[in-house]
Amino acid sequence: MALIPMSRHSKTLIISLACWSLTCRCAWGAPAIDITRISLEELVAIEVVSASKANDPYFQVPAALFILTAEDIRRSGARSIPDILRTIPGVQVASLDGNKWAVSIRGFASRTANKLLVLVDGRSIYDPLFGGVFWEANGVMLESIERIEVIRGPGGTQWGVNAVNGVINIITKNAHLTQGTFLEAGGGIGESAFIAARQGWRNGDHASRVYAEYTQREASPQDSSAHDAYEMTRAGFRTDRALASRGALLIKGDVYQGSADEFNPIGTGQVNHRGYNLLAKLDFNPPNDNKQNWLQMNYDWFEVDHYTLIEKRHTYAVEYQERVRLGTSRHTLNWGGEYRYTTDRITPIVLSVTPPERGDAIYSVRLVDEIWLVTDRHKLDIGSKVERNDYSGTEIQPSIRYAWYPRRTQTLWASIARAARAPSRLESDIVFPSVRGNPDFDSELLTAYEVGYRLLPRPDLFIATTIFLNDYSRLTTVDNGIITNNMQGQTHGFELAVRARPTPSWGMDLSYSYLDLNLELASGGTNRNQLRNTQGGAPRHQASFHNGWQISPNSNVNFTLRYVDELPALNVDAYAVADLWLAWRFSPHVEWVLTGRNLFDGPHYEQADVAATRVAPSAFLEFILQP
Amino acid sequence: MKRLFLFIALNCAILTQLLAAAVDIDLATQVKAAYLFNFARFIEWPKASADQQEPAFNLCIIGDNKIARALDAAKGKDIANRPLIVTLLNNAETALHCQLIFIATPATGLGRAILNDIKDLPILTVIDSGNSGVEDGMITLVLVDGRLRFRVNQPAAQRAGLRIPAQVLKLAENVS
Numbered sequence: 001m002a003l004i005p006m007s008r009h010s011k012t013l014i015i016s017l018a019c020w021s022l023t024c025r026c027a028w029g030a031p032a033i034d035i036t037r038i039s040l041e042e043l044v045a046i047e048v049v050s051a052s053k054a055n056d057p058y059f060q061v062p063a064a065l066f067i068l069t070a071e072d073i074r075r076s077g078a079r080s081i082p083d084i085l086r087t088i089p090g091v092q093v094a095s096l097d098g099n100k101w102a103v104s105i106r107g108f109a110s111r112t113a114n115k116l117l118v119l120v121d122g123r124s125i126y127d128p129l130f131g132g133v134f135w136e137a138n139g140v141m142l143e144s145i146e147r148i149e150v151i152r153g154p155g156g157t158q159w160g161v162n163a164v165n166g167v168i169n170i171i172t173k174n175a176h177l178t179q180g181t182f183l184e185a186g187g188g189i190g191e192s193a194f195i196a197a198r199q200g201w202r203n204g205d206h207a208s209r210v211y212a213e214y215t216q217r218e219a220s221p222q223d224s225s226a227h228d229a230y231e232m233t234r235a236g237f238r239t240d241r242a243l244a245s246r247g248a249l250l251i252k253g254d255v256y257q258g259s260a261d262e263f264n265p266i267g268t269g270q271v272n273h274r275g276y277n278l279l280a281k282l283d284f285n286p287p288n289d290n291k292q293n294w295l296q297m298n299y300d301w302f303e304v305d306h307y308t309l310i311e312k313r314h315t316y317a318v319e320y321q322e323r324v325r326l327g328t329s330r331h332t333l334n335w336g337g338e339y340r341y342t343t344d345r346i347t348p349i350v351l352s353v354t355p356p357e358r359g360d361a362i363y364s365v366r367l368v369d370e371i372w373l374v375t376d377r378h379k380l381d382i383g384s385k386v387e388r389n390d391y392s393g394t395e396i397q398p399s400i401r402y403a404w405y406p407r408r409t410q411t412l413w414a415s416i417a418r419a420a421r422a423p424s425r426l427e428s429d430i431v432f433p434s435v436r437g438n439p440d441f442d443s444e445l446l447t448a449y450e451v452g453y454r455l456l457p458r459p460d461l462f463i464a465t466t467i468f469l470n471d472y473s474r475l476t477t478v479d480n481g482i483i484t485n486n487m488q489g490q491t492h493g494f495e496l497a498v499r500a501r502p503t504p505s506w507g508m509d510l511s512y513s514y515l516d517l518n519l520e521l522a523s524g525g526t527n528r529n530q531l532r533n534t535q536g537g538a539p540r541h542q543a544s545f546h547n548g549w550q551i552s553p554n555s556n557v558n559f560t561l562r563y564v565d566e567l568p569a570l571n572v573d574a575y576a577v578a579d580l581w582l583a584w585r586f587s588p589h590v591e592w593v594l595t596g597r598n599l600f601d602g603p604h605y606e607q608a609d610v611a612a613t614r615v616a617p618s619a620f621l622e623f624i625l626q627p
Numbered sequence: 628m629k630r631l632f633l634f635i636a637l638n639c640a641i642l643t644q645l646l647a648a649a650v651d652i653d654l655a656t657q658v659k660a661a662y663l664f665n666f667a668r669f670i671e672w673p674k675a676s677a678d679q680q681e682p683a684f685n686l687c688i689i690g691d692n693k694i695a696r697a698l699d700a701a702k703g704k705d706i707a708n709r710p711l712i713v714t715l716l717n718n719a720e721t722a723l724h725c726q727l728i729f730i731a732t733p734a735t736g737l738g739r740a741i742l743n744d745i746k747d748l749p750i751l752t753v754i755d756s757g758n759s760g761v762e763d764g765m766i767t768l769v770l771v772d773g774r775l776r777f778r779v780n781q782p783a784a785q786r787a788g789l790r791i792p793a794q795v796l797k798l799a800e801n802v803s
Contacts, residue, residue, distance in 0.1 A: 033654070035661035036701050040798050043665065046658055047773045058773075246797055 041205060041242060042176045047146075055197040056172065062381060062403040064090065064152040064452055064466040064496060070173070072509075073145055075548050075558045077581035077595035079171065079192060079620075081137050084142075087544040088560060089495035089511040090152040090166075090466070092604035094564075096219045097228035097613035098261040099136045105152050105166030107491055107517050107538035111609060115164035115421050115444070117155065121172055121252065121610035122319075123279050123298045126162055128342055128360070130312050132302065137259040137273035139234060141211050143182060152447045153468060154496065155387050156397030156419035157368060158334075164446050165417040165470075173199060175207035176242040181627050188620025191597070192217040192230065193490025205242035211235065215258075222603040222616040225263060232258030234272075247285055253278040263611040264307050275384045279540035295321035310347035315340065321366075332370040334383065339363045344425065353429040353437070360390040362422075368399075379403045391423040392443040409456040417498030426474065427483045438483045447471045462499040468492060475519070476532075477527045487534070491517045505550040513542040536569025554585040571610035572595055574625075577601045577617075593622040646703035653693075659768060660731075660776050662695035663753060666766065667706050667727055669795050673749050685710040687716045687725035689741065690732035691755070719744050727751045730764065747786050753777075765789065769800060776800035 032048075047069075058067060066088050078084040086093045092109045094102045105116055114131030117124065119137075125138040139421040148170050155163030174218035178200040187193035196213035205299060212235040220226040237252035255276040262269045279298040284290055300315040343359035346352070361545030367594040368383025384398035399417035406412065421444040430437035468491075475487035493515040500508045515536050521528070540567060548558040558581040566574040580596040596619045603614035640709045667686060684706035687781045700714045705711075716722060728745065730738045733754045740753060742763065754764030765784040766777050778801040784791055796802055 033657050034700065035657060035664050035697065036704055038661045038665075040662075040665050042794060043658055043661055044774060044776055044800075046654070046775070104682050236721060242797075469650075494786075 007267070008155075017549040018398070020466070028462075039176070039202070040205070042179075045176055056417075059454055059456070060379075060405065062379070062401040062411075062415060062452075063155075064450060066090075066150045066152070066186055066497065068148040068150070070146055073142060073148070074143070074224065074583075075546070075556070075581055076560065077579050077593075077597060079139065079142070079186075079194065080135065081138075081142075081148075083597075084148065085150070087509065087511055087546060087560060088150050089497050089513045089542075090493070090515075090520070091150060091513075092515075092538060092542070092564075094610045095613075095615045096607050096611055097226060098217055099133050099230035099264070100229050101260070102607050102609075103133070103135065103168075104538075105150070105168075105514055106468070106493060108165065108534065109538060109607070114162070114424065115446075116168065117159050117163040118168045118170070120170045121250075121279060121572055122169075122296055123277060123280065123300065124315075124317075127311075127313070129313070129344065129346070129425045130428070131421070134273065135335050136230065136232070137256065137258070137275065137302070137304070138214075139215075139232065139256070140170055141174060141198065141213055141234070141236075143196070144172045144178060144198065144209075144211065144238075146171050146177070152466065153415070153450050154397070154399065154417040154419035154446060156395075157366065157383055157399040157417060161362070161364075161389065161395055161420055161422045161443070163398070164421045164444065172238065175209045175238050178238075179207065179208045182623075183625040183627075184622065186593070186620050186622030187494075188595075188618065190616055190618030191620040192593075206239070207241075208237065208239040210237045212572070219261065220613050220616065223613045226613040227261045227263040227269070227611075228613055229261045229433070230259070232256060232260075234258075245284065248283045250281040250283075251279070251338065262604050265610055265614070269307030270305065272305040273302070275364075276299070276596050277301070291322070293324070293326040295320050306349075308350040310349065311348075311353070313342060313344040313346060317341075329613065330372040332377070334368040334370065335366060337363070337365045347423075350432070352431045353425065354431055356431070358425065360431070362387065362389045364388070377405055379405075385460045392420070395420040395422065395443060411454040412452075414451045415449075417448050417450075419448070420444065421446075432485070435478055435479055436482050441476070441483050442474055442485050444475050445473045445487070451466075460501040462497075464497045468495075471521075472519075477521070477525055477530050478525050479524070484525070485491055486522045486527070486551050487531060488522050489517070489519030491515065491519075507546075507548045508545040509544075510540075511544050515540060515542075527618070532569045537572075538565055539565035539567060541565040556581070556583040559581075564606070567608065572605050572608050575601055575604045575606070589626050591624040591626075593624065595620050595622065599602075644681070647776055655775060656693045656697050659691075659755065660694050662703070662768065662777065663694070663698065663727065663729055664701045664704070665712070665753060666709075666753060666795070667711065669792055670751055670784075671790040671792070672726060672751075681724060681726070682709065683712045685712055685714055685725045687714045687722065687728045689716045689728065689730045689738060690735065690761075691729070694729060694731065700701075716741070722750070723748070727753065729753045729755070731755045732763070749788050751784070751787075751789055771800060779803070 058065060073084050076084055082093045082103050085091050090106055092104045094109055096102060096111060102111055108115055112130045117126055117262040118133045119261040120140055125133055151167045156168040159167050179198060179202055182198040185195040192215045194215040198209055198211040200209035216230045217230040219229045234256040238252035241249045257274040259272045262271050277300040281294060281296040283294045296316050296319045302313055304311045306329050317340040319338040323334045325332045340362045340502040345357045364385055364387035366385040368381055371380045381401040384396060387395045396420055401415040403411060403413040423441045426438050427441050427512055428439050449469045450466060450468045455463045466554055470491045473488045474485035475486050479486055496512045498510040515538055517538055519531060519535050521531055544560060544562045546560045550556050563576045578599045582594045585591045597619045598615050603616040605614055633704055675774050695713050702713055704708045710749055722728060722741045724744055728750055732738050752764040753766045756767050756769050765780050768775055768777050779791060779799045780803055
């Protein structure tokens with residue numbers, strides 16, 4: 001046997017490490033609860049098993065689902081929702097500057113990435129004007145997020161139009177779980193300074209919370225041309241009430257106002273955002289009854305004062321969904337309907353739209369049958385959503401999903417699904433010297449084929465893989481100044497997520513994504529530039545590795561390594577960075593957190609937008625008080 | 628070499644000290660402990676029964692030392708004017724002195740024996756169904772949707788003279 005020569009130092013190190021790993025038996029991220037004070041209402045709501053366990057229903061979902069828990073979010077050290085999403089396989093996140101991001105799933109990233117549906121507690125934050133999300137305006141107090149569910153692949157059958165490449169569903173904590181006072185403040189170099197406060201209280205089955213937060217960021221110092229200062233004030237409430245019928249009522253609302261500066265080729269622009277929203281959701285039955293049904297209503301108003309135009313928009317939505325097992329049969333029916341009305345007023349500055357005011361109704365119905373072909377072994381979900389909108393008319397989005405559970409610790413699934421991305425208001429109605437909207441512009445279509453495998457070889461190891469082939473037609477292009485549907489093609493890829501918990505105090509997460517786009521212009525298409533930028537605008541390889549270590553009950557050391565491949569068409573180089581997160585609980589009520597992000601690499605671009613600013617290493621210190 | 632050993636020994640000693648106080652109790656165990664404490668507080672035992680003469684409220688645990696440790700915080704707390712004590716059971720005889728028995732391993736011989744011995748006595752039995760699938764406690768903890776919920780066997784509780792209040796029943800995942 002060959003002996004590898006070892007220095008005395010490395011021996012010392014190895015034995016010390018062994019000693020550390022043997023003695024460290026502390027809980028992996030288990031928050032301590034006061035067992036003498038916590039109520040039964042809270043107990044029934046606490047998630048004790050993470051998404052990586054076989055008895056979790058998530059394990060059985062026949063779709064590429066990834067869950068980020070509150071603990072994952074905390075340990076990432078990220079201060080914005082796009083930054084939190086960076087380590088999820090299949091998700092591309094690129095900073096354009098200090099307050100704007102391009103977020104996409106399985107390619108097509110840009111500021112106006114439009115093949116993605118983003119929901120906060122079921123409320124869509126997708127802006128129908130340009131078909132994307134203003135991430136800088138739509139924040140959520142991070143400490144109040146219970147989990148983020150990311151579904152890669154078409155969610156059209158369940159979620160409707162625009163859930164083409166995926167759905168991001170941000171779910172906030174039940175007010176029963178945010179009792180007492182929470183205060184947080186932080187600041188540092190190259191990062192936002194922020195202060196947040198939350199207060200929760202309870203009266204029997206009725207719990208509520210209110211919160212307010214303020215975030216402020218200077219323009220990035222690394223680029224003299226950067227115009228990305230940011231300021232946002234946000235406040236809101238949530239109230240949860242258990243009903244005598246064993247159902248639950250949720251009412252919540254938020255209000256925000258702020259500005260997100262933006263470099264613009266014709267001057268420097270301050271972009272002002274403000275808005276408010278209100279949501280009520282009534283669950284008629286407790287979870288896990290044979291029948292689950294809920295009614296949700298929400299209202300949303302916002303205003304964006306951009307240097308190109310001013311958008312003011314009201315949205316009203318009402319939705320009813322039901323999932324019911326048909327007696328003792330093999331069938332579980334999922335059905336529901338939604339009505340949404342959105343009305344806007346666009347004040348032109350550089351861009352204008354005709355008509356300047358427009359109201360659109362969108363209504364849809366959905367029916368999916370979950371069938372156990374063989375109980376606990378083979379399952380088939382088959383169904384469709386039919387939606388009508390004022391731009392492209394009726395969209396039919398069927399899907400068929402099959403799952404095989406050879407053992408409790410394995411899920412093998414396959415699906416074929418069709419999804420549509422409805423035209424945005426700008427694509428239909430924009431008037432600008434170089435681009436004109438096209439009322440005949442039709443929806444973009446996708447047929448997606450996916451195969452996935454989830455495996456729990458040991459209780460402390462979870463592996464999920466997905467292979468997909470996406471076939472797109474009628475993709476958006478600008479031909480001779482008119483918006484058209486002249487691009488098509490295929491993308492394919494592979495995604496891997498591994499979660500390991502070798503000891504209760506040590507956790508590792510690995511993710512890898514491979515993505516390849518093969519697009520072409522349809523007959524009549526001329527915009528080769530746009531084809532090249534779309535095709536070469538997504539990283540082929542992406543990987544991340546997270547290591548978290550609870551070195552004592554009161555201290556945590558975490559680091560994340562991230563690699564993103566080059567974007568050849570945009571002249572953006574590959575980059576590899578590290579994030580570091582150190583938390584120290586000074587007393588039961590006080591915690592210090594030190595975060596370093598984008599370490600070990602100098603300023604670099606992540607996207608090539610005219611407004612793009614380089615991303616530089618940052619560090620900040622955070623102080624949490626829970627009296 | 629001597630210095631090396633000294634260094635390692637020191638390293639280990641410090642760590643062991645550091646971690647002696649470690650909270651090595653996972654969230655699920657804490658939630659189970661909190662459930663037990665809540666059941667003890669809310670459920671009403673028959674006034675006339677002989678065990679009401681016991682000076683303390685005896686919460687007994689079978690097959691899970693971690694729960695007993697998680698319950699440390701509840702020790703001595705007042706349960707209907709009696710201090711709570713926590714006992715780890717390893718035989719069926721002492722079970723008769725308990726007011727509440729938590730059985731983490733209902734499928735084992737001891738678990739079965741105790742369940743059989745105390746049938747219809749005013750002793751609340753709480754069972755962790757875990758992976759055993761056994762659900763014949765008055766209350767059974769089950770994992771649903773990643774959350775720990777509980778099922779109530781109301782006839783069994785009633786036979787034993789225990790009254791489970793509505794505020795507990797309405798949070799049950801299932802009441803039979």
